[in-house]
Amino acid sequence: MNIVVCVKQIPDPADPGALDPETKTLKRDVKLILDESDSYGVEMALQLVDEAGSGEVRLVSMAPNNEMSGLRTALAMGAASAVLVSDDALAGSDALSTAKVLAAAINRSEPTLILTATESSDGYTGTVPVQIAEILDLPAVTFAKEISVNGDVVSVKRQTEEGYDEVECPLPCVVSVTAGVVEPRYPSFKGIMAAKNKPVEELDLAGLGIEEGTVGWAGARQEITEIAEAPEREAGEIVVDEGDAHERIMAFLDELKVL
Numbered sequence: 001m002n003i004v005v006c007v008k009q010i011p012d013p014a015d016p017g018a019l020d021p022e023t024k025t026l027k028r029d030v031k032l033i034l035d036e037s038d039s040y041g042v043e044m045a046l047q048l049v050d051e052a053g054s055g056e057v058r059l060v061s062m063a064p065n066n067e068m069s070g071l072r073t074a075l076a077m078g079a080a081s082a083v084l085v086s087d088d089a090l091a092g093s094d095a096l097s098t099a100k101v102l103a104a105a106i107n108r109s110e111p112t113l114i115l116t117a118t119e120s121s122d123g124y125t126g127t128v129p130v131q132i133a134e135i136l137d138l139p140a141v142t143f144a145k146e147i148s149v150n151g152d153v154v155s156v157k158r159q160t161e162e163g164y165d166e167v168e169c170p171l172p173c174v175v176s177v178t179a180g181v182v183e184p185r186y187p188s189f190k191g192i193m194a195a196k197n198k199p200v201e202e203l204d205l206a207g208l209g210i211e212e213g214t215v216g217w218a219g220a221r222q223e224i225t226e227i228a229e230a231p232e233r234e235a236g237e238i239v240v241d242e243g244d245a246h247e248r249i250m251a252f253l254d255e256l257k258v259l
Contacts, residue, residue: 001055001149003045004111005079006102006132007038009063009070010122023092023217024224026122032063034070037117039077039184041177044147045115046078046185052149055112056080060105062090062098068200075195076187083108087204092217095123099131101215104208107136113154114174118143133174140174141167145181 009032011017017030045057059074059082066086075082083105090101106114114136119126133140145164146157152171157164159178187195205212213219237252239245253259 001052001112003113004058004106005041005045006116007059007061008035008120010035024227028064032067034073035121037179041115042074043182043184044177072195075198076191082200084202089212089216093215094220094222095125095127097215097219099128103132103135116176118176129176138173139169142176143178144175
């Protein structure tokens with residue numbers, strides 16, 4: 001079983017850096033780390049390969065400046081190899097452009113299964129996984145909390161607000177993994193040392209056969225028009241029970257149309 005996992009490398013949330021005042025986007029000229037959301041997909045893939053008894057996990061990432069610190073972390077977890085797409089013309093890419101680039105890189109590997117996070121920690125669009133599936137003309141299952149493979153069929157427990165749905169679809173397919181459903185392994189010292197020698201194929205747009213002007217700022221269909229600080233949380237109302245607290249709480253909930 002050969003599994004491709006899409007991983008994003010992002011600025012450290014503890015020190016995310018600054019925003020570019022002209023483009024209103026996050027500057028990415030700093031060291032990037034593995035998005036925690038993607039670590040669950042990497043772990044899920046490693047477990048599936050272990051259960052199958054054969055195959056490997058291959059990573060696909062798109063990042064500026066040929067940055068691969070986050071990739072090395074995922075390789076240290078146990079992934080066998082990686083593909084890194086880096087090109088100055090990718091700056092400003094929206095979700096659809098990102099999906100086009102990742103799909104082109106994924107298509108080179110001919111995987112049995114493609115895993116992603118449900119959404120990135122710095123973008124939160126949640127649209128890239130299904131866009132990749134549409135571009136590759138593959139079925140997609142979202143919000144997976146549990147995955148099993150039996151022959152040419154993948155079975156997924158898809159998390160919902162009320163529990164989970166049991167979904168089956170043929171392979172190959174794209175499955176997005178919900179954060180927190182597995183415990184990502186911590187890279188060992190041996191794994192960290194081994195990761196330094198694992199192959200990372202570096203590609204640009206020409207290497208993927210994608211024309212400049214179709215991605216990046218030139219091809220973006222989204223525009224950031226304004227950035228504002230999130231409002232501070234207001235102090236809540238303290239209800240002192242003088243025998244009528246239940247009535248006041250009921251009235252408050254009714255005002256919020258909760259009842």
